[in-house]
Amino acid sequence: MKFLAARRRSPLFAPSLLAIALVAVGGAYAAISSAQTAQAADAGQVAIDEGNKLYLTGCSSCHGMQAEGSANGPTLIGVGAASVHFQVATGRMPLAAPGAQAVAKEPQYSADETAQLAAYVASLAPGPAIPTAEQLDYEDADIAEGGVLFRVNCAQCHQAAGQGGALTYGKYAPSLMEATPQQMYEAMVSGPQSMPVFSNGTLPVEEKKAIIAYVSELQVAPNPGGLSLGRVGPVTEGLFLWTAVFAALIGAAVWIGIKAR
Amino acid sequence: MSQASPIEKAGGGVATYVDQRVGSNKFLARSLGKVFPDHWSFMLGEIALYSFIVVLITGTFLTFFYKPSMIEVVYDGSYVPLKGILMSEAYASSLDISFDIRGGLLIRQMHHWAALIFIAAMAVHMFRVFFTGAFRKPREFNWLIGVVLVTLGLVAGFSGYSLPDDLLSGTGLQITRGIAQAIPVIGTWATFLLFDGQFPGSDFISRLYSVHILLIPGLILALVTVHLMLVWTQKHTQFPGPGRTNENVVGYPLMPVYMAKAGGFFFIVFGIIALIGGLVTINPIWIFGPFMPDQVSAGSQPDWYMGFLDGALRIMPNWETNLFDWWTISWNVLIPAVIVPGILFTGLALYPFIEAWVTGDKKEHHLLDRPRNNPTRTGFGVMAITFYGLLWIGGGNDVIATSFDLTINSITWFLRIAIFVIPPLMFVLTRRICLGLQRRDRDKLLHGYESGRILRLPHGEFIEVHEPISIKEKAVIMSKTDIAPLPAPERRDAAGVRNKRFHLQNVQHKLSGFFYAENIAKPSAAEIEAAEHHVAHEAALEAPLHDYEDADQINPFHGGVLHHPGMPETNAEQLAERSQH
Numbered sequence: 001m002k003f004l005a006a007r008r009r010s011p012l013f014a015p016s017l018l019a020i021a022l023v024a025v026g027g028a029y030a031a032i033s034s035a036q037t038a039q040a041a042d043a044g045q046v047a048i049d050e051g052n053k054l055y056l057t058g059c060s061s062c063h064g065m066q067a068e069g070s071a072n073g074p075t076l077i078g079v080g081a082a083s084v085h086f087q088v089a090t091g092r093m094p095l096a097a098p099g100a101q102a103v104a105k106e107p108q109y110s111a112d113e114t115a116q117l118a119a120y121v122a123s124l125a126p127g128p129a130i131p132t133a134e135q136l137d138y139e140d141a142d143i144a145e146g147g148v149l150f151r152v153n154c155a156q157c158h159q160a161a162g163q164g165g166a167l168t169y170g171k172y173a174p175s176l177m178e179a180t181p182q183q184m185y186e187a188m189v190s191g192p193q194s195m196p197v198f199s200n201g202t203l204p205v206e207e208k209k210a211i212i213a214y215v216s217e218l219q220v221a222p223n224p225g226g227l228s229l230g231r232v233g234p235v236t237e238g239l240f241l242w243t244a245v246f247a248a249l250i251g252a253a254v255w256i257g258i259k260a261r
Numbered sequence: 262m263s264q265a266s267p268i269e270k271a272g273g274g275v276a277t278y279v280d281q282r283v284g285s286n287k288f289l290a291r292s293l294g295k296v297f298p299d300h301w302s303f304m305l306g307e308i309a310l311y312s313f314i315v316v317l318i319t320g321t322f323l324t325f326f327y328k329p330s331m332i333e334v335v336y337d338g339s340y341v342p343l344k345g346i347l348m349s350e351a352y353a354s355s356l357d358i359s360f361d362i363r364g365g366l367l368i369r370q371m372h373h374w375a376a377l378i379f380i381a382a383m384a385v386h387m388f389r390v391f392f393t394g395a396f397r398k399p400r401e402f403n404w405l406i407g408v409v410l411v412t413l414g415l416v417a418g419f420s421g422y423s424l425p426d427d428l429l430s431g432t433g434l435q436i437t438r439g440i441a442q443a444i445p446v447i448g449t450w451a452t453f454l455l456f457d458g459q460f461p462g463s464d465f466i467s468r469l470y471s472v473h474i475l476l477i478p479g480l481i482l483a484l485v486t487v488h489l490m491l492v493w494t495q496k497h498t499q500f501p502g503p504g505r506t507n508e509n510v511v512g513y514p515l516m517p518v519y520m521a522k523a524g525g526f527f528f529i530v531f532g533i534i535a536l537i538g539g540l541v542t543i544n545p546i547w548i549f550g551p552f553m554p555d556q557v558s559a560g561s562q563p564d565w566y567m568g569f570l571d572g573a574l575r576i577m578p579n580w581e582t583n584l585f586d587w588w589t590i591s592w593n594v595l596i597p598a599v600i601v602p603g604i605l606f607t608g609l610a611l612y613p614f615i616e617a618w619v620t621g622d623k624k625e626h627h628l629l630d631r632p633r634n635n636p637t638r639t640g641f642g643v644m645a646i647t648f649y650g651l652l653w654i655g656g657g658n659d660v661i662a663t664s665f666d667l668t669i670n671s672i673t674w675f676l677r678i679a680i681f682v683i684p685p686l687m688f689v690l691t692r693r694i695c696l697g698l699q700r701r702d703r704d705k706l707l708h709g710y711e712s713g714r715i716l717r718l719p720h721g722e723f724i725e726v727h728e729p730i731s732i733k734e735k736a737v738i739m740s741k742t743d744i745a746p747l748p749a750p751e752r753r754d755a756a757g758v759r760n761k762r763f764h765l766q767n768v769q770h771k772l773s774g775f776f777y778a779e780n781i782a783k784p785s786a787a788e789i790e791a792a793e794h795h796v797a798h799e800a801a802l803e804a805p806l807h808d809y810e811d812a813d814q815i816n817p818f819h820g821g822v823l824h825h826p827g828m829p830e831t832n833a834e835q836l837a838e839r840s841q842h
Contacts, residue, residue, distance in 0.1 A: 100668065143342050151428065151550045155558040160428055161548045165559025166659035170668035173559065217342055218548075224360070225370055225542030233429065235657040237543050238565030241377050245537060246385070249308050249378070250301075252529045256522055257301030 044119070051120025054113055058094055067124055072098075080127020081118035083190035086183055088114045092192070100170030101193045104178075128189040135205055136181045138213040146214030149207055153198065161231040162218045167194055177219055181212045293516035298499035302389045304526060309382035310485065311530040312375045317478065319372035326362050328354040329424070329470035331463045340547050348426075348551035351466045355425035355546055371538030376421060378534065380414045380566045387411065391612075391642050394630035395498045398623065401613040403491045406484050408610045413481050415566055420473035422544075422564055426466055429544070431552025432561040434461065436574070443594035461554060498629050501740030503733050507628045560659055572655025573597030576676045601652075605645070612641075619772040621747045633702075634741045636695030637776045644688040651680050692779075699781040702738045705730050706784050707792040741783050746774040 007013055056065070062073030069075030076084070087093035088109055092102035109117065118130060151160060157173035159165045164175035171194050176184070188208055191197035198208070229236040265273070280286040297303075330350040336343050338353070339360050358365035387407060390396055396404035419437075423430045438460045442448040457464040496510050505511045513519060549558060563571050573596075580592040616638065617623070632639040654661065655676045662669040709727035716724050730738075750766035753759055760766070784792070 142345075144344050144346050147342050147550060148346060151553070151556045151558070155428075155550075155556065157559050159560045160550060160558035161545075163560070164663060166662040166669045168668075169670050170662075170666075172663050214342065221342075221548075223542055223545070225366060225545055226540040228542050228545075231542075231545065231548060232660055233560055234544075234562040234564045234568070235560075235660040237377070238568065240541065241374075241381060241565060245374070245378060245533065246381065248533050249382070249530065250305075250385075252526065252533070253304040253308070254301040256304065256526055256529075257299065 047116045047119040048123045050113075051116035051118070051123075054109070054117050055120050058109075059117070062095070067121065076121050076124065078125040078127045079121060080190060081122040081130045082128040082186040083192065084118040084121045085114055085130050086186035086190055086192055088117055090183055101172070104174060128186075131182060131185040131189075135209075136185060136212070138181060138209040138216070141206070141209040141213035143210070143213050143217050145207075146210030146212070146217075149203070149211050150214050153203065154211065157195075159232070162215055163230065163232050176215050179215065179219075181216060184212050184215060293514065295493075295515045296510050296512045297497050297515060297519050298505075298510055298512035300500055302393075303497065305382060305386040305389055307523060307526055308530055309379055309386055310489075311527045312378040312382055312534065313481065313485070314527070315375040315531055315534050316372060316379055319368045319375065320474065320478075322368045323358060323372055324474055326354060326358050326365065327351070327424070327470075329467045331426070331461075331466050343547065343550065346551065349466065351424065351426040352546070352551045355427070359547060367535075367539050370541070370543050371534050373421075373543045374537050374541070375534045376418050377543075377564060377566070378530075380411070380418055383407070383411050383414055384566075388642070388646070392632040392639055393498070393500075394626065394635060394638065396613040397626040398617065399495055399625055400491070400498075401617070403488060403495070404613050405610055406488050406491070408606065410481060410484050410488065412606060413477055413484070417473065417477040417481065418564060418566055420469050420477065422567075423469055424466065424473060425544070425546045426552050427544075427546035428549040428552050428556055428558055429546070429561055431461065431554070432557055433563055433567075434465070434552075435554070435557075436563075436571070440594055440598040443591040444599060445590060445595070461552070496627065498627055500629050501631070501737050503736040505628060505736075505740075507626065510627075562656060562660070565653075568656035569649050569652040570598055570602060570656075572652040572658070572676075573601050575658055576652075576655040576673050576680070578677070605649070608645075616776075619769060620744065620776055621769065621773060622744070628740060631737070631741070633695040633698040634780075635776075636692040636699070636780070639695050640688040640692040643691040644684040647687040648680065648684045651676055651683060696779060696781060699741075702741075703781055703784055706735065706738055706789060739783065743780065743782050744777050746770070746777045 055063075055067070059073075059076075060067075062070060063076050064070050064073075067076040084093075087102070089107055089111075091105035091107045094108055095102050096105060107114070121127075122129065150162075154162075157165055157167065158176055159173075162176035165173050167173060173194070179187075185208055187195060188198040188203065188211075189200075203211070223231075229240055276286060328350045332350045333347050334350050334353050336346050336348055336353050336356065338344075338356050340356055343356065355369075358369055360366070390404065390407065419433070423434050423437075438452055438456065441452045441455060444451065452460070455465070455468075456462040457468075497512075499505050499510060499512065502511070550556070562568065574594065577593050577597040580596075582590045582592065584590065630638075632642075655673070658669050658672045658676075661667065662672055709729045712726045712728045714726040716726055718724060747766075747770045749770050750763050751760055752763055
């Protein structure tokens with residue numbers, strides 16, 4: 001300590017102490033932080049690698065070994081994580097059978113596996129990402145405004161009550177009654193199958209939230225008029241009329257006719 | 262009953278009081294005893310009448326709260342998903358009826374269901390009148406009134422469908438505008454006149470309202486009155502049966518039997534309408550949202566009675582002609598929405614006159630035809646219903662496509678072909694079935710009916726016992742009038758004068774042959790007598806030997822004998838065979 005005590009009053013003491021401290025703190029920080037990023041990078045890489053493995057076994061036969069696409073399936077380069085999550089989480093992919101369009105069914109991959117597949121495809125090229133919790137928070141969204149937007153942008157295919165509708169050659173807009181907010185959001189940003197892409201330029205995030213709020217409201221809305229008849233409009237009303245109602249009316253007429261004999 | 266009870270005294274007093282002032286007793290005495298024939302199918306028209314009464318009552322309630330105005334307002338009612346949205350006052354008031362007026366939704370739904378039932382009941386009633394030939398002389402005018410009533414019913418229904426000004430009704434109006442525009446020459450101007458300028462304009466709802474609550478119901482009410490008065494004065498037709506002729510009416514008096522039956526049936530119809538009005542949603546306008554010309558919903562459909570028009574539009578190929586580069590004829594709209602319904606309704610209206618001319622039938626008919634006894638007419642009816650039904654399927658092609666995993670294009674192409682193939686096929690099929698039933702009737706008269714009892718005769722032969730048909734059935738079958746087709750006209754009469762009407766008469770001759778030539782003649786009295794004789798004779802001959810058990814249970818009428826080769830066919834033969842041994 002004599003060495004330090006002897007130089008304690010030196011004018012260079014404070015700056016050199018500071019320099020040593022800075023080097024020490026900086027060095028330690030650099031060491032620790034690089035270790036953290038290395039860990040994070042490792043985890044991301046693991047997900048991508050795992051996704052790649054799943055991809056190679058489950059998807060590559062149609063979409064190609066490098067997701068470049070083939071005669072049986074489109075390229076997935078640039079479709080983004082949102083598209084993968086939508087297609088896989090709704091069970092549309094992997095495809096059950098070739099047809100007019102992919103049919104929603106029980107998902108074939110777990111949530112983790114789906115995330116890994118999405119990570120892999122997202123790693124190929126930038127594309128629409130899986131929406132954040134903040135983007136899906138529609139608590140404060142304006143339902144009525146969402147209704148207007150829904151009728152302007154969605155109802156011509158998905159029907160005013162969100163029951164879905166027919167498109168050409170066996171394609172169809174599916175019913176929205178089972179769709180989760182995340183799936184709705186992902187469908188809007190990725191435009192699956194016949195659906196157009198509603199980018200944030202066309203429909204800002206706030207408007208997407210409003211639409212999600214309106215559809216979620218439709219999903220739980222009660223039927224003040226009684227039996228809903230599927231909310232598909234006059235076709236089922238007519239069917240009900242000509243079967244149940246006329247059976248009752250003509251049954252009553254026959255009953256009265258028989259009594260008089 | 263020598264002593265009148267106090268109630269009778271009071272009733273008599275009132276009746277006398279009223280009679281002295283309006284002279285009602287004579288009228289009532291005559292009317293209340295009026296006899297009506299009885300059949301359940303005669304009540305189909307009553308369903309229409311009663312549902313119309315329900316429409317009038319519920320409609321009056323709705324007018325108290327509905328505002329026929331296209332002024333834009335901001336919705337501030339209790340339906341949250343539309344709060345703060347700009348909409349017409351008509352739509353806002355319809356929402357208020359549905360959500361904010363006590364009982365409003367029930368009445369609205371009852372009104373709509375009753376309207377659908379009204380038109381459907383008219384259609385079913387019309388089927389009954391058509392297939393039984395009740396439209397024949399002297400009832401052609403009443404048929405015409407009926408056709409006008411159906412048409413007015415369609416207008417009434419469609420104008421009501423359009424009043425709430427929701428997205429669905431506005432879409433219907435868009436299509437109506439398109440149809441009006443497709444009418445050559447006047448289309449565009451007629452549309453401007455109708456909508457007071459460009460669609461949708463600001464006047465249409467209020468104009469439609471006057472039509473819907475005043476003009477059309479007034480006309481319907483007036484025509485229904487005439488319709489019923491004609492039934493009253495011409496008397497109701499009746500189905501054939503024992504003692505029923507073209508000159509009498511067999512049935513029950515109006516008072517008390519039909520008063521009770523009709524009154525009871527009114528409440529049944531009212532009850533059914535109230536029940537479904539309360540339990541089953543119809544036209545949930547709040548889901549469709551307000552009408553904006555830039556919006557449309559998938560699966561937009563009209564109510565059932567307009568479905569055939571929508572279907573015709575949907576399956577029509579996209580043809581149009583552009584004349585001289587300045588005048589477009591939209592065949593794709595004109596044919597399905599104007600020409601096809603035009604032909605359908607004109608044919609419907611003129612059918613009684615066409616049939617009377619073709620068949621040369623100038624007699625009065627008060628006894629109904631059984632559908633089988635006029636196979637060509639029945640065939641035409643089934644053909645028209647099939648045609649209508651196929652168009653109807655076309656109207657729901659999108660819902661059918663999604664419900665049954667079909668493609669909308671293949672449904673459309675199926676219908677494009679089916680519309681020309683299936684109705685004629687149904688015509689031929691129906692006609693053959695009717696002729697087959699006629700043969701069956703003749704057979705029944707001559708040989709009795711197959712009782713289903715199989716007997717084994719003592720000599721081992723199996724027979725099915727035929728029983729004579731009941732007197733009632735016999736009367737029904739014998740009610741058929743055999744009509745001979747018109748004879749072929751002569752080019753020149755006996756004096757050698759040229760027949761100027763030859764070609765027309767020849768067409769009439771051929772068509773009447775088409776109607777009647779294949780009919781199976783009912784057996785003549787002589788044939789029936791001979792048949793009875795024959796049956797009796799055969800029965801005697803084939804009577805089982807009485808020294809066997811159960812022989813007394815065997816009915817003498819039988820036929821359709823099942824023979825085993827080599828077996829004796831009758832007891833006579835059997836006896837002969839026996840005596841040889």
